[in-house]
Amino acid sequence: MGLKEILAKLGSERSIRAAFVLEEEIYGEVVKEEGSVTESSMGMPLINRALEEVLKRKVAVCIFCESAFEVPTDHVMVMEDGCGNRVGHDVPSCMADRFKDDPDIFWLCDDFAMYPDKAAMEEIFIVMLPQKVSIVGDDEGARDPVLLYPATTTDILLRKYFGISPDDPKIASAILAFDMF
DSSP states (O other): OOHHHHHHHHHHSTTEEEEEEOOHHHHHHHHHHHHHOOBOTTSOBEEEHHHHHHHTSSEEEEEEEOTTTTOOSSOSEEEEETTOOEEEEEOOGGGHHHHTTOTTOEEEETTEEEOGGGOSSSOEEEEEOOEEOSSSSGGGTEEEEEEEOOOHHHHHHHHHHHTOOTTOTTOEEEEEEEEEO
16 A cells, blocks of 8 residues: 555545645754743643654644544643653553552542552653554554644644634544554
8 A cells, every 4th residue: 555545545534524635845844843842731741752763754644534534542641750750641441440449649620640659750741652653554654653642822823824723622633653564
């Protein structure tokens, strides 16, 4: 399968409204914008390992999707202290039962747990992790695909470039990156 067929497969998914290859011109702008985001919405320093993984792959596709698309089954946002200790993480719905009764957890919100006693240093970072996906893979000729949900500023840039309404809160942009066989 080639890139054209992968785009067709993505376009046939009910939860995907549109999919576009990120050509060099817009891809450079996206990387620059996404890389400039160094602080989380909570004001904490941000490390974007998801972007680092996207940059390691040769093909990047912008997807405009609904929340039902590739629901995470693992952590995609964690908190780490300066020593690399994980002191908090998001809790995908499929993992909720595993954490709900843990007495060492302080819940920052319904789906984010923190372990205040695990922090070895005062400095704490938000770390964005790449999300593994199942929509495409080896069968389609896409090696090691990862998904990144970009920052709001990058989302706005992508919506403007591809003509997607900025007023539709049911649609999110995502960047799917992979290598072709």
